[in-house]
Amino acid sequence: MATEYSEHIESKDKQPRTARGLKTKRKLLDAAALEFGEKGFHEASITGITQRAGTALGSFYTYFDSKDELFSALVRDMSSRVKSHAASAMTEWQDALEREKLALEAFMTFAREHKEIYRIIDEAEFVDPDSYRSHYEETAKRIHERLEEGSAAGDFRGGLEEAHAWAIMGMNVFLGLRYGIWSEEKSAVQIAEIASDILARGIATDKD
Amino acid sequence: MATEYSEHIESKDKQPRTARGLKTKRKLLDAAALEFGEKGFHEASITGITQRAGTALGSFYTYFDSKDELFSALVRDMSSRVKSHAASAMTEWQDALEREKLALEAFMTFAREHKEIYRIIDEAEFVDPDSYRSHYEETAKRIHERLEEGSAAGDFRGGLEEAHAWAIMGMNVFLGLRYGIWSEEKSAVQIAEIASDILARGIATDKD
Numbered sequence: 001m002a003t004e005y006s007e008h009i010e011s012k013d014k015q016p017r018t019a020r021g022l023k024t025k026r027k028l029l030d031a032a033a034l035e036f037g038e039k040g041f042h043e044a045s046i047t048g049i050t051q052r053a054g055t056a057l058g059s060f061y062t063y064f065d066s067k068d069e070l071f072s073a074l075v076r077d078m079s080s081r082v083k084s085h086a087a088s089a090m091t092e093w094q095d096a097l098e099r100e101k102l103a104l105e106a107f108m109t110f111a112r113e114h115k116e117i118y119r120i121i122d123e124a125e126f127v128d129p130d131s132y133r134s135h136y137e138e139t140a141k142r143i144h145e146r147l148e149e150g151s152a153a154g155d156f157r158g159g160l161e162e163a164h165a166w167a168i169m170g171m172n173v174f175l176g177l178r179y180g181i182w183s184e185e186k187s188a189v190q191i192a193e194i195a196s197d198i199l200a201r202g203i204a205t206d207k208d
Numbered sequence: 209m210a211t212e213y214s215e216h217i218e219s220k221d222k223q224p225r226t227a228r229g230l231k232t233k234r235k236l237l238d239a240a241a242l243e244f245g246e247k248g249f250h251e252a253s254i255t256g257i258t259q260r261a262g263t264a265l266g267s268f269y270t271y272f273d274s275k276d277e278l279f280s281a282l283v284r285d286m287s288s289r290v291k292s293h294a295a296s297a298m299t300e301w302q303d304a305l306e307r308e309k310l311a312l313e314a315f316m317t318f319a320r321e322h323k324e325i326y327r328i329i330d331e332a333e334f335v336d337p338d339s340y341r342s343h344y345e346e347t348a349k350r351i352h353e354r355l356e357e358g359s360a361a362g363d364f365r366g367g368l369e370e371a372h373a374w375a376i377m378g379m380n381v382f383l384g385l386r387y388g389i390w391s392e393e394k395s396a397v398q399i400a401e402i403a404s405d406i407l408a409r410g411i412a413t414d415k416d
Contacts, residue, residue: 170382
């Protein structure tokens with residue numbers, strides 16, 4: 001969680017100075033995720049968020065200037081939580097393929113537990129386009145770095161480009177939508193294995 | 209284009225009876241794509257659309273009851289145009305892999321020429337969730353059918369599931385966003401080759 005808070009320091013929203021303040025801000029972000037996830041940005045209200053959080057209206061304005069600012073903070077927060085959730089799942093892996101599988105499995109699990117994430121990130125395209133773009137650019141950058149590490153380790157082919165990272169991110173996002181949010185007819189492990197198999201050998205017949 | 213119009217007959221919006229009526233309705237849909245693409249659903253207006261189309265306000269109400277109804281018709285229209293654009297590009301192909309490459313290349317080209325498509329389909333998640341879902345479910349279904357044909361022809365492995373289709377659709381959607389909408393630093397052919405190479409052999413090193 002340390003990385004999350006250090007990211008908040010750099011962001012525009014106001015950083016709590018005490019443990020209690022951190023806790024209040026966390027409550028507001030969690031309440032905002034539910035409020036925005038359920039009602040969407042336009043219907044969501046600051047009082048709806050403080051009521052869900054069980055905090056006074058004044059607490060809101062201690063940390064955020066507006067609904068827009070809270071929304072942007074929430075998108076950054078979700079983006080960094082997805083990142084740290086995936087990172088914590090990738091502590092033990094045998095090779096780079098296994099690591100990608102663990103990353104997708106962690107993302108699927110996170111999405112199932114935080115079903116509002118798609119609606120919030122997707123609505124950022126309209127409410128806060130810069131955060132939307134940053135979320136995907138940074139995610140693709142991390143995947144690309146892992147691909148290059150995998151190539152260096154001899155697990156992946158050489159010459160894997162940014163476009164390969166975008167292809168993998170797209171796979172993961174759509175599998176998460178279909179099998180994490182819309183239905184859970186398959187387990188996160190099953191879906192991660194299908195994606196991993198595509199990365200391992202493609203879908204063509206072996207022609208040798 | 210025949211398939212497009214036959215789809216419209218089944219839809220809720222009113223179907224023109226004359227060639228001139230078809231042309232007017234087409235003008236309204238094209239104008240709506242620009243208006244919604246530029247301003248988003250909430251800021252877009254019916255008068256803005258009829259002005260762009262160069263039609264009288266009355267013509268609008270001949271074919272659509274409301275801005276919502278036009279938006280839904282537009283999502284279905286874009287979905288069916290993507291479908292027919294891809295279908296027309298896939299008339300000549302050597303094997304199933306080549307066919308997927310042509311489908312992505314056609315999608316990238318279409319997205320570059322109709323940059324508003326992402327914003328409109330993505331906004332449907334909020335404005336018209338059923339159309340949003342149908343668009344992706346139908347696209348995945350078509351890809352899955354092609355995968356099964358490819359397996360039957362011996363080009364693809366057996367056992368390719370719906371999840372494989374969702375993985376491929378996700379790759380295509382994100383590659384289209386990054387290299388079709390956000391920048392055109394690589395050609396549609398280059399991107400389609402990268403994706404095709406992933407489907408052909410994955411990204412792992414050959415371990416034999």
